[in-house]
Amino acid sequence: MSPARRRASAATDPALRRPVAPMLAAPVDVVPEAPGLVHEPKWDGWRCVAFRESDGVYLQSRAGRNLTTYFPDITWAIRTRPPGMVLDGELIVWERGRTNFALLQRRVTAGRGLLRLVHDCPAHYVLFDLLVDAGGEVVLDLPPSERQARLEQLLVDAPAQLTLTPQTADMQQVSEWLLHWTVAAGIDGVVSKRLAGRYEPGRRGWWKFRTRIVTEAIVGGVTGGIRCPQTVLLGRFDRRGRLRYTGRSHPLTADQGAALAGLLSPPQLPRRGTVAHPWPQPLPASWSGRLDRPEPLPYVQVDPTVVAEIDADVAFENGRWRHRVRYARARSDLSVYEVPLLLGKEETYFGDLG
Known part of the structure; x- marks a missing residue:
């Protein structure tokens, strides 16, 4: 032409x-190496x-x-x-x-x-x-x-x-x-x-590799149900001992869900002056951190005693992972008090780069 x-x-x-669908990138686990890239x-x-x-x-x-x-x-x-x-x-x-x-x-x-x-x-x-x-x-x-x-x-x-x-x-x-x-x-x-x-609008003709970390968080809730969890809602304690919501997992596999179900239990009955669970029900839409906010998320609250090992990217701000994390397994060998604390803005810790 x-x-x-x-x-x-x-x-x-x-x-x-307008609007133009921009060209997109497909996720990969390693940076591709080849001539012509x-x-x-x-x-x-x-x-x-x-x-x-x-x-x-x-x-x-x-x-x-x-x-x-x-x-x-x-x-x-x-x-x-x-x-x-x-x-x-x-x-x-x-x-x-x-x-x-x-x-x-x-x-x-x-x-x-x-x-x-x-x-x-x-x-x-x-x-x-x-x-x-x-x-x-x-x-x-x-x-x-x-x-x-x-x-x-x-x-x-x-x-x-x-x-x-x-x-x-x-x-x-x-x-x-x-x-x-x-x-x-x-x-x-x-x-x-x-x-x-x-340039192919809307097509995933590029590749994207995200830097990822392996770290831990506390299971504070699930979608699906305690006996058939589908995704996991995660949290960490702040300096005052409050469990703060930090993000949500991708869907669990059948094996992951079955293994986690055996470890979950409902929240303990509250003592006087306390609440049974620190998070609202449903989870507020604004907690997702996205530009186009979804609807509030109904979920099942659980007793926050289970530690999860997760694989996450480094998009972690204001105490939350913006993207869903990958649930790896429950860490029965760890106490919830061994999970990294949710620190202040200047000291935000999201795990060890791997």
């Missing part, structure tokens, strides 16, 4: 009409497709939600770029040199305090792909290296809020990212892409 026809098709191509940090933020339209800017979330009003700092920065282009990247907020997902979420709930939040905690848009070039030329079919080169050119002299993500084919550099950037900068893994191939 000629450049002129590409520009003419930009306004009518269904793949580019390039790797990028997996930023801990919100996926965002940005449309630089003739009369302004439109920011779209991965799920198609309109994020424009929550990020006036980013829309201003994109307005400095030529109209017609469509960008793909990640919205993040830095705090003391590390990404802070909680500050990103506050954009949605800030209300009248949004402008103050923008001033105190400005966002950044880390870009990693170009779907439509300036002037409306669709570039989905171009090799990633050409899209990257054009994107880099578009960002010359751009405001600091717009930045290009690093890329490398060097596995030693990838190891450096995973070893040092995970904790220091707040990335939560690596995304791997083919050097050849088109």
Whole structure:
């Protein structure tokens, strides 16, 4: 297709009409190594497709939600770029040199305090792909290296809020990212892409490796039932001895559920001045930590005496894992008082990197 026809098709191509389904990454257990691959940090933020339209800017979330009003700092920065282009990247907020997902979420709930939040905690848009070039030329079919080169050119002299993500084919550099950037900068893994191939909206044509930890938490509730648990609700004690909710597991296997069922029991009857269980019923929707909140979660409360070994990623903020963890097994050899404490914001501990 000629450049002129590409520009003419930009306004009518269904793949580019809002909302656009961004290209996705399939999860893998190891970073793939092969000729023809390039790797990028997996930023801990919100996926965002940005449309630089003739009369302004439109920011779209991965799920198609309109994020424009929550990020006036980013829309201003994109307005400095030529109209017609469509960008793909990640919205993040830095705090003391590390990404802070909680500050990103506050954009949605800030209300009248949004402008103050923008001033105190400005966002950044880390870009990693170009779907439509300036002037409306669709570039989905171009090799990633050409899209990257054009994107880099578009960002010359751009405001600091717009930045290009690093890329490398060097596995030693990838190891450096995973070893040092995970904790220091707040990335939560690596995304791997083919050097050849088109941008395919909605398709899982990339790969994502999440840095994971093995640690422990306390079983405070289950979905399904005590005798047939389906997922596990987890907690940790804080410094005052209160059991705080920290996250939920993926569905258990039949064997895991059967083994755990034999260890669970209902909450003990409360003593005077105490409550039988420290968590509300149902579990509040806001506890999920997601942008698009689900409904409140009914669950079965259990006596918090069972320790679970879990496999989790490092997206742990405000005392909770944002993504579901993988339940491994019950640790009958451990007391609940041997589980790591839920510490303050400055000392958050989520286990040993493995």
